[in-house]
Amino acid sequence: MLQIKDVSITFNEGTPDEKKALQGINLELHEGDFVTVIGSNGAGKSTLMNVISGNLVPDVGGVIIADKDVTNLPEFKRSAYIGRVFQDPMAGTAPSMTIEENLAMAFSRIRKRKLKPGVTKSRKAEFREHLKTLNLGLDDRLNAKVGLLSGGERQALSLLMATFTNPNILLLDEHTAALDPSRAALITNLTKEVVAEHGLTTLMVTHNMQQALDLGNRLIMMDKGQIILDIRGERKQELTIEDLLKEFQRIRGEQFESDRAVLG
Amino acid sequence: MLLSLFGAVESGIIYAIMALGVYLTFRVLDFPDLTVDGSFVTGAGVAAISIVNGVSPIVATLLAIVAGFIAGCITGLLHTKGKINALLSGILMMIALYSINLRIMDSPTVSLHSQPTIFSQLRDIWPAGIDSFFNGIFEAVGSRAPATWVIVIFMFVVVLAIKFLTDYFLKTEIGLALRATGDNQRMIRSFSANTDNLIVLGVGISNAMVALSGALIAQIGGFADVSMGIGMIVIGLASVIIGEALFGKKTIAIATIAVIGGAIVYRIVVTLALRVDFLETGDMKMITAFIVIVALVAPKLLQARKEKKRRIQKRQALGQVREGA
Numbered sequence: 001m002l003q004i005k006d007v008s009i010t011f012n013e014g015t016p017d018e019k020k021a022l023q024g025i026n027l028e029l030h031e032g033d034f035v036t037v038i039g040s041n042g043a044g045k046s047t048l049m050n051v052i053s054g055n056l057v058p059d060v061g062g063v064i065i066a067d068k069d070v071t072n073l074p075e076f077k078r079s080a081y082i083g084r085v086f087q088d089p090m091a092g093t094a095p096s097m098t099i100e101e102n103l104a105m106a107f108s109r110i111r112k113r114k115l116k117p118g119v120t121k122s123r124k125a126e127f128r129e130h131l132k133t134l135n136l137g138l139d140d141r142l143n144a145k146v147g148l149l150s151g152g153e154r155q156a157l158s159l160l161m162a163t164f165t166n167p168n169i170l171l172l173d174e175h176t177a178a179l180d181p182s183r184a185a186l187i188t189n190l191t192k193e194v195v196a197e198h199g200l201t202t203l204m205v206t207h208n209m210q211q212a213l214d215l216g217n218r219l220i221m222m223d224k225g226q227i228i229l230d231i232r233g234e235r236k237q238e239l240t241i242e243d244l245l246k247e248f249q250r251i252r253g254e255q256f257e258s259d260r261a262v263l264g
Numbered sequence: 265m266l267l268s269l270f271g272a273v274e275s276g277i278i279y280a281i282m283a284l285g286v287y288l289t290f291r292v293l294d295f296p297d298l299t300v301d302g303s304f305v306t307g308a309g310v311a312a313i314s315i316v317n318g319v320s321p322i323v324a325t326l327l328a329i330v331a332g333f334i335a336g337c338i339t340g341l342l343h344t345k346g347k348i349n350a351l352l353s354g355i356l357m358m359i360a361l362y363s364i365n366l367r368i369m370d371s372p373t374v375s376l377h378s379q380p381t382i383f384s385q386l387r388d389i390w391p392a393g394i395d396s397f398f399n400g401i402f403e404a405v406g407s408r409a410p411a412t413w414v415i416v417i418f419m420f421v422v423v424l425a426i427k428f429l430t431d432y433f434l435k436t437e438i439g440l441a442l443r444a445t446g447d448n449q450r451m452i453r454s455f456s457a458n459t460d461n462l463i464v465l466g467v468g469i470s471n472a473m474v475a476l477s478g479a480l481i482a483q484i485g486g487f488a489d490v491s492m493g494i495g496m497i498v499i500g501l502a503s504v505i506i507g508e509a510l511f512g513k514k515t516i517a518i519a520t521i522a523v524i525g526g527a528i529v530y531r532i533v534v535t536l537a538l539r540v541d542f543l544e545t546g547d548m549k550m551i552t553a554f555i556v557i558v559a560l561v562a563p564k565l566l567q568a569r570k571e572k573k574r575r576i577q578k579r580q581a582l583g584q585v586r587e588g589a
């Protein structure tokens with residue numbers, strides 16, 4: 001479903017600020033894979049998401065979605081394949097527009113926009129059904145401006161908007177990070193439900209290791225622009241936070257040793 | 265007195281079309297477009313020179329709309345493809361249009377004296393009974409009566425039609441994406457919208473409206489002048505701001521009618537101000553600036569006073585409870 005081939009990207013090349021954000025990343029996701037991504041700050045997780053969404057163009061390497069090479073497709077064209085939820089609850093919705101208008105825009109993600117009304121009676125009924133699944137009472141507030149919603153409500157709406165049109169790929173970048181623990185748990189549950197319901201191929205970045213272990217069928221760890229750990233299937237089910245930390249130290253320790261050998 | 269107010273309403277309603285264009289860029293697209301000063305004249309110039317060359321007034325007006333649309337699109341392209349800051353794109357287009365307008369008109373002023381215009385043609389088919397009916401009202405209150413009602417009635421219909429078209433457009437799938445482009449570009453791009461094209465389209469439509477307004481003003485005034493657009497953007501903004509302050513902006517439908525109301529109120533205030541003895545025609549720009557400042561500051565002051573009153577009342581109520589206890 002998603003193939004990332006040898007992708008590298010360097011910011012500010014040739015300046016003192018040079019940053020190798022991704023170094024030869026290879027990753028393949030099959031249909032229905034749910035991959036959680038962990039890694040320290042600056043590891044390149046968001047950069048990877050941006051390369052997949054088309055927000056960033058890799059220096060070398062390619063991105064293939066549903067057997068189509070999309071490496072040079074601009075973001076707005078690629079989003080026909082991709083549903084996305086951002087970390088910032090403000091980022092995924094248009095605040096001065098109503099809930100139904102936001103949903104109508106999400107509805108047009110996979111259709112050509114025309115000079116027809118965006119919100120129709122039948123669509124309204126459909127939106128209401130979808131909103132009911134959130135259990136937040138938003139189905140009674142179709143005409144409320146999204147700017148009036150709380151962060152958690154907005155994030156739930158963003159998740160709905162990103163998923164109800166069945167994207168080929170779902171990208172979640174720390175989408176629960178800005179929420180209080182109970183709201184975060186709510187959104188995590190919703191995520192689990194929608195991904196399972198639609199069988200979405202998902203890539204989810206999180207800093208919550210427990211969440212990374214609980215969700216999905218595969219886990220990758222990134223560091224310094226590389227994928228340093230890739231665990232799937234049964235091995236993932238048995239994994240604990242301690243294992244992860246140990247593994248991280250083992251891999252990084254080795255590298256540290258080898259760096260020292262080269263320098264020494 | 266009544267007669268000059270009538271004149272204010274008459275021209276205010278035509279400038280309202282321009283103000284709706286300004287609303288579209290400044291408020292909906294969040295694109296501070298200064299092309300307006302130029303594209304207003306483009307509309308006037310294209311219409312006037314076409315009419316002088318024998319084109320029918322309706323077709324001439326349509327040509328003006330197209331010319332304004334193109335001018336706006338170029339501003340949009342400068343911003344989206346040329347990556348030039350929005351304000352600067354508009355300013356560049358505005359000064360370029362000054363020369364272009366001179367070329368179009370071939371002289372600084374084009375007179376429409378004894379030429380047909382949309383309004384003269386309408387007047388020919390206008391039943392005289394309507395004028396005498398309304399004029400009866402004017403004479404009843406002892407005022408001189410206006411020459412004709414055709415302009416004001418016709419323009420009311422046109423402006424309302426444009427308003428409803430705008431309202432409808434902003435609720436279509438494309439219109440929603442256009443509004444989201446002004447609200448949250450990153451979001452709407454992640455929902456497959458080409459924000460560059462939407463910006464070009466939006467600024468184009470806005471300047472088409474501005475040019476239409478210019479074309480109609482030229483036909484009413486009987487001339488197009490290369491400098492008639494100076495300060496137009498401020499008048500447009502003033503209309504938007506006054507309208508929002510007086511009539512609100514809760515929904516699109518309210519906001520657009522507010523803008524029309526704002527344009528008319530602006531004209532009325534200017535007309536009244538110019539009747540004050542110590543103010544002259546040259547003071548007009550200063551008056552405009554003053555009106556805008558009042559419209560911006562007054563609602564905030566009123567709001568603050570209301571808040572203060574509410575707080576004082578609350579504290580007093582609390583104090584009484586304590587005393588009672």
Ligand SMILES: Nc1ncnc2c1ncn2[C@@H]1O[C@H](COP(=O)(O)OP(=O)(O)OP(=O)(O)O)[C@@H](O)[C@H]1O
Nearest residue numbers: 011012019021039040041042043044045046047048
């Ligand atoms: N547009 C950019 N220009 C320059 N450097 C950038 C840019 N975007 C990211 N970087 C750098 O690339 C590195 C990877 O950033 P990225 O945002 O992918 O990290 P991350 O893994 O998402 O971290 P976090 O957990 O903090 O979100 C960082 O060092 C960052 O400073």
Ligand SMILES: [Mg+2]
Nearest residue numbers: 045046047173
């Ligand atoms: Mg990040």
